[in-house]
Amino acid sequence: MPNTKVSQADTAGVSRTVKLKDLVPAPTNTVNTTFIVLDKAAPRPPPPHHPQAREAATTCLALVADETAAAHFLLWGGECGAFEPGDIVRLTGGVFSCHRGSSLVLRAGRRGRAEKVGEFTMRFVETPNVSEVRWRTDPGDPQGMVQEAVLSPYSRVFKPMR
Amino acid sequence: MPPPPRLLAVGDHHPPPTSASSPEHPFLSAHLLLPSPSPSPADLASPHLPLALAFSFLTHPSPLPAQPPRDPPRRRRSLPRLLLGLLLGPPLPPFPLLLTHSRTRLLLAVSELARAAAPGFPPLVVSLLRCVPFHGDARLIDLLSENACSLADEEPQLLVAAVFAFLRLLAKNRLTPFPSIADCKDCEECNNAKNLEECREKLVSFCCAILRDHFDVCSSLIGRDLVRSLHDVMLVPEFQILWKESMWNRAADICRVGMPGWCAAVAISPEMETQLLFMMNNVKWGDQKRYQLWFARKHLMVPGGEERIPDIIRFICCGYHPTNEVMQSGVIARWAVIGWLLTSCSKAYVQANAKLVLFYDWLFFEEGRDSVMNIEPAILLMVNSVSQYTEITNMLLEFLFLLIENYDLRRKEAIAQCVRRAFGVLVKKGVVLSLEPLTGSEKLSPLLRHKLVTFLSMSCPGTPEEACGKTVDEVSKGTELKKGVCSN
Numbered sequence: 001m002p003n004t005k006v007s008q009a010d011t012a013g014v015s016r017t018v019k020l021k022d023l024v025p026a027p028t029n030t031v032n033t034t035f036i037v038l039d040k041a042a043p044r045p046p047p048p049h050h051p052q053a054r055e056a057a058t059t060c061l062a063l064v065a066d067e068t069a070a071a072h073f074l075l076w077g078g079e080c081g082a083f084e085p086g087d088i089v090r091l092t093g094g095v096f097s098c099h100r101g102s103s104l105v106l107r108a109g110r111r112g113r114a115e116k117v118g119e120f121t122m123r124f125v126e127t128p129n130v131s132e133v134r135w136r137t138d139p140g141d142p143q144g145m146v147q148e149a150v151l152s153p154y155s156r157v158f159k160p161m162r
Numbered sequence: 163m164p165p166p167p168r169l170l171a172v173g174d175h176h177p178p179p180t181s182a183s184s185p186e187h188p189f190l191s192a193h194l195l196l197p198s199p200s201p202s203p204a205d206l207a208s209p210h211l212p213l214a215l216a217f218s219f220l221t222h223p224s225p226l227p228a229q230p231p232r233d234p235p236r237r238r239r240s241l242p243r244l245l246l247g248l249l250l251g252p253p254l255p256p257f258p259l260l261l262t263h264s265r266t267r268l269l270l271a272v273s274e275l276a277r278a279a280a281p282g283f284p285p286l287v288v289s290l291l292r293c294v295p296f297h298g299d300a301r302l303i304d305l306l307s308e309n310a311c312s313l314a315d316e317e318p319q320l321l322v323a324a325v326f327a328f329l330r331l332l333a334k335n336r337l338t339p340f341p342s343i344a345d346c347k348d349c350e351e352c353n354n355a356k357n358l359e360e361c362r363e364k365l366v367s368f369c370c371a372i373l374r375d376h377f378d379v380c381s382s383l384i385g386r387d388l389v390r391s392l393h394d395v396m397l398v399p400e401f402q403i404l405w406k407e408s409m410w411n412r413a414a415d416i417c418r419v420g421m422p423g424w425c426a427a428v429a430i431s432p433e434m435e436t437q438l439l440f441m442m443n444n445v446k447w448g449d450q451k452r453y454q455l456w457f458a459r460k461h462l463m464v465p466g467g468e469e470r471i472p473d474i475i476r477f478i479c480c481g482y483h484p485t486n487e488v489m490q491s492g493v494i495a496r497w498a499v500i501g502w503l504l505t506s507c508s509k510a511y512v513q514a515n516a517k518l519v520l521f522y523d524w525l526f527f528e529e530g531r532d533s534v535m536n537i538e539p540a541i542l543l544m545v546n547s548v549s550q551y552t553e554i555t556n557m558l559l560e561f562l563f564l565l566i567e568n569y570d571l572r573r574k575e576a577i578a579q580c581v582r583r584a585f586g587v588l589v590k591k592g593v594v595l596s597l598e599p600l601t602g603s604e605k606l607s608p609l610l611r612h613k614l615v616t617f618l619s620m621s622c623p624g625t626p627e628e629a630c631g632k633t634v635d636e637v638s639k640g641t642e643l644k645k646g647v648c649s650n
Contacts, residue, residue, distance in 0.1 A: 038452055082175035086456035090183070115177045120456060121440045123449075161451040 021068035023096045023130045024145050025104060029111045031094035035064040035073070036122040037087045039158045043080045063158040064089070064106070065124035070155060072131035074099055074107040079114055088118035096130075104131045126160050127153045166190060167221035171261045171345055185255035189217040216248050219271055220264045223349065245271045249282040256433065257293045262346040266355050269301040276305050279312065284320040291327040292431050295337060295466075298355030300364075303328070307368055314376050322383040323428045325372050328358075328365050329391040330429045330473060332398070334511075336466045337362065366400050373404060381412070385419035386526055387426075387476065390519070414573060417526045420536065426481035429473035434461055438478065442496060443488055450494045454502055462506060471503050472515040479520065483535040497542035501554060517561045524562070525569060525577050527584040534591050541588045545599045552605040559600070559610045563617075578617070585618060 017032045039062065046056040057077035064073040073091075075083060083089055093112035099105045108114045132152040138144035154160045168179065169186045179186040192213035196205050205211055248254065248271055260268065272290065275283040290302060306313070306324050313321045331337055337359045346352040358365060373380055381388055392409065395401045409416075427435060434457075441453050461467055478496050489495070500520060507513035520543075523536040540558065547554040566578050588594055600606065601615050 079175060082173060085452070086460070090177075114175060115181075115183075116172075116175055117177060117183050120437045120453065121444075123444055161455075162448055 019068040020064075020066045020071050020106075020130055021128065023069075023071065023106065025097050025135050026145070027095070027097055029093045029095050029109050031096050031106065031112070032090075032092050033066070033094070033106075034088065034090045034117065034122075035066045035071070036120075036124050037062050037064050037073070037083050037085050037089060038070070038124065038126070039063040039085055040075070040083070041157065061105070061157060063126075063155050065126060067123045067125060070124070070126050070129040070131075071096075072103065072105045072129070072155065072157065074105040075114075076107060079108065083114070083116060086120050087116050088120075088122050090115050090117045104133070104135075106131070126155070129153070129155045132156060166193060167223075168261060169217070169220055169264045170255055170259045172259060185259070189213050189220075193217040216245060216271075219245055220267045222267060223263075245275055245280075248272075248275070248286065249280065257290070257296070258433065262297060262344075262352050263349055265296070266298050266346070266349070266352045269298060269305075269355075270351075273301060273305040273308075276309050276313075279316065284317050287320055288323050288428065289432060291324055292428055294327060294331055295358055297357060298352070299358045300356035300361050303358060303361060303364055303368055307364070310368075310372065314372075314379070318376070318379045319383060319424075321372060321376065322380050323425065325369050325380055326384050326387070326391065326425055327428050328369050329388075329395060331358065332362070332365060332369070333391070333394040334469060336469055366398055370400050370404050374408060377408060377412075381416045382419060383422070384425055385421040386417040386522065387421040389413050389416050390522060394515075418528065418531070420523060420526075420532050421476070421480050423481040423483075426473075426477045426479075430470065430477050431461075434470075434474065435477070435481075437461075438474065438499070439482065441494055442478075442482065442484060442499060443493060445494050446492050447494055447498075450498070450502075458506060468507060468509060468512050471507055471512055472519045475500050475503055475516050476519045476522075479523065479536050479539055483533065495539075495542065497539040497546065500539050501543050501547065501551070504554070514561075517558065518565065520558075521562055521565055524581050524584045525565060527580045527587070529583060529587050534587055534593060537584050537588065538593050541585075541594055545594050548599055548603050548606060552603075555600070555603075556607050556610060559606070559614060563610070563613055566617075578620075582618065582620070 017034070020033060020035060023031065023033075041061045043058045043060040045058055058080055059077075060075040060080040062073045062075055062083070064071055073089075091106070091108060091112060091114050093109070094106055094114070095109040095112065096106045097104070099107065128150065129152065132150065132155060133147050134149045134151055135145040136148040138146045166179075169189060170176075170179070170184070172184075177184040179190045181187060184190075192210035195210050196208060196214035197218075198205075201208075201211060201215070208214075248268070254260075254268070257265070257268075269290070272283065272286055276287065287302070287305075290299075293299075294302065302324075306321070310321065384391075389409075392401055392405060396405065430438075437453075437457055437460075441450060441457070445453055462471065478500055482496070484496070504513065504516055504520075507516055520540045523532055524540065526532070527537060544555045544558050562581065566581055567574065569577060585597060589596060597614075597618065601611060601618070603611065
């Protein structure tokens with residue numbers, strides 16, 4: 001029931017749109033944000049013999065950024081061909097969490113949606129990269145996460161272009 | 163109920179037309195409020211009417227009803243009203259995104275608006291001229307030819323913009339054949355739409371006719387870039403005849419007039435302009451690499467794309483003069499963007515033309531008449547490249563001397579004076595503190611450095627008017643220029 005969620009978020013005073021620097025890993029589909037695609041890796045074919053049909057899609061890792069931070073975004077299925085470097089994308093109901101156990105990525109997930117809303121005309125920074133941060137549970141709040149260490153200021157997958 | 167028709171060719175990963183972020187949204191929501199193409203009297207007062215009518219016209223599946231016999235004035239009165247939304251509403255969605263069918267309908271709409279001389283239609287035509295070549299663009303030449311007489315009286319700037327846009331299109335490699343349309347196979351109107359590429363002769367005769375009949379307007383509004391554009395098409399016999407008959411003895415006078423910014427913008431697409439301006443207003447030094455790559459992928463690494471580099475450089479020199487505030491804000495400067503574009507040329511003749519346009523205003527520079535901002539990028543590119551990218555400074559200086567010597571043999575001295583004056587004004591106005599970074603550079607080729615020192619130390623006999631205003635035979639030089647400067 002997405003509507004209920006929205007109203008809860010609004011009453012709690014939580015901003016519905018976040019900047020990439022404010023992303024915190026969470027298992028919920030609540031990330032609304034806008035970024036520009038900086039680079040795209042080669043598509044990866046689906047893992048063979050995966051039991052779940054949904055998981056059996058081509059994926060493609062992309063470097064995305066806004067004016068506050070960069071992140072890794074995992075393009076899924078049809079998204080791989082739909083977005084190119086330079087595209088401005090609005091993500092609604094996305095997830096920022098560990099994917100397949102290791103890398104921390106932003107993605108649309110099952111209920112989220114990524115839409116191309118423009119091209120080119122957006123400023124960005126390539127550091128910090130929130131996907132290159134190690135997080136741990138907040139000792140004061142078991143529900144929350146805090147940054148433990150910066151693994152790399154820039155993406156280690158996509159080299160900065162300067 | 164069938165789904166409403168669409169204006170845009172966008173896929174699944176774009177905002178749906180019902181979303182406020184879709185450029186289609188204002189048109190569709192007006193259509194949903196007033197779906198009938200024949201509004202009731204009550205609807206006439208609605209603020210949504212113009213957009214609803216425009217939407218219904220652009221998405222209408224069939225051709226326009228045949229013109230009622232013996233009653234053309236009535237149709238002329240009623241049609242523009244139907245299309246008023248195109249002129250009064252929010253800006254149309256970007257032209258490249260429109261479905262082929264909507265584009266065909268838009269061109270039809272523009273023809274009708276032009277025929278009715280609806281106020282405000284010229285900007286719409288200019289915006290389409292800036293997007294050529296595209297499928298079905300031949301309708302533009304038809305509408306301009308049909309209305310040439312009235313346009314010459316009432317909208318001379320539009321007519322001149324069309325001549326300039328077509329001249330640039332006729333230049334080498336810009337008119338490329340189109341792949342067949344994919345998204346509108348069933349519609350007769352779209353299938354029969356002709357491309358400018360198929361009517362090259364018509365384009366040539368249109369340009370020649372307008373230049374012959376309205377020479378003064380064309381030359382005063384386009385300025386010296388008219389001469390440059392004609393040099394580019396000099397291999398076309400019709401232009402050779404035109405040049406010999408009516409232009410060769412006036413070329414020197416035309417070259418005294420600088421090109422206005424709006425004219426420079428006609429030769430690049432609105433999308434290119436938006437992206438270039440974003441780079442030069444918002445992108446900080448050091449951050450430009452990705453933007454440059456995206457721009458190149460989209461606009462330069464496509465058929466005929468590289469050939470547009472001279473027009474892009476011309477736009478940067480004459481069409482965009484940043485304020486002091488912008489120049490001091492740490493964003494990438496015009497000269498750096500031009501340096502990148504110059505190094506993006508893989509074809510020698512494109513690079514030669516790119517260097518020519520960069521120095522073009524130097525060759526005819528007159529203080530007070532020409533803007534120092536038009537000649538600023540070239541000097542800054544030379545001075546700022548000298549220590550790290552000396553080959554660029556060498557290449558540019560060498561080309562400048564080549565131009566002085568060869569651009570126009572009979573006006574060689576006048577051109578040398580203009581270039582000398584340009585150097586002087588750049589120092590006087592503080593664009594560069596001195597020319598010492600060039601004349602005193604150890605890295606610069608000794609031969610060029612010596613040539614520059616000698617060139618600058620020569621006195622400037624005569625006034626600017628005497629030096630630059632001589633009327634001389636330029637026809638042979640025009641051809642020689644093409645051989646000497648723009649070979650390969």
